[in-house]
Amino acid sequence: MMSAMPRVKMRMTHAQKTDEIDAPKKSNLLKLLQSKGISVGSACGGMGICASCKVTVIQGASHLSPPNEIEEDLAERNNLQRNERISCQTEVLGDIEITTGYW
Numbered sequence: 001m002m003s004a005m006p007r008v009k010m011r012m013t014h015a016q017k018t019d020e021i022d023a024p025k026k027s028n029l030l031k032l033l034q035s036k037g038i039s040v041g042s043a044c045g046g047m048g049i050c051a052s053c054k055v056t057v058i059q060g061a062s063h064l065s066p067p068n069e070i071e072e073d074l075a076e077r078n079n080l081q082r083n084e085r086i087s088c089q090t091e092v093l094g095d096i097e098i099t100t101g102y103w
Contacts, residue, residue: 007095010038011058012103023092029055029064030087040100046088051078053087055098061085063094 005022008029012019021036030053033040041052048070057064064085067075071089074080 006063006092008032008092009059009095009097010103011097011099013099014103025093026065027092028088029085029090029092029098032092033087039102040087041102042088044088048074048086048089051080051086054078054080054084055087055100056081057083057085058097058099060094060096063092063096065091065093 005024007020008023009018009020019038021032021038023032028046030040030042030046034042040055042050043052044050046053051074061083067085068089071086074086074089075084
């Protein structure tokens with residue numbers, strides 16, 4: 001049976017596992033991951049200053065909110081790739097699969 005909520009799949013390379021959580025539509029990605037006990041870098045506490053909460057989108061990039069001005073600025077200053085998103089500035093709109101360099 002399909003879930004009514006979007007699913008966030010996390011590929012945790014270092015732990016050699018994949019985990020999945022339900023995401024209420026329009027959930028802030030950083031807050032969602034933290035609420036489920038999943039470690040995400042966040043030196044600025046989700047204020048959109050540090051870019052340490054970036055995630056790499058493996059699948060479903062179109063199921064995330066478009067980058068806002070804060071995220072676009074951080075992406076430019078930090079030379080982020082197209083498939084990298086700042087999780088504190090991103091809302092989940094549909095099923096996605098993500099990873100980080102430290103999972």
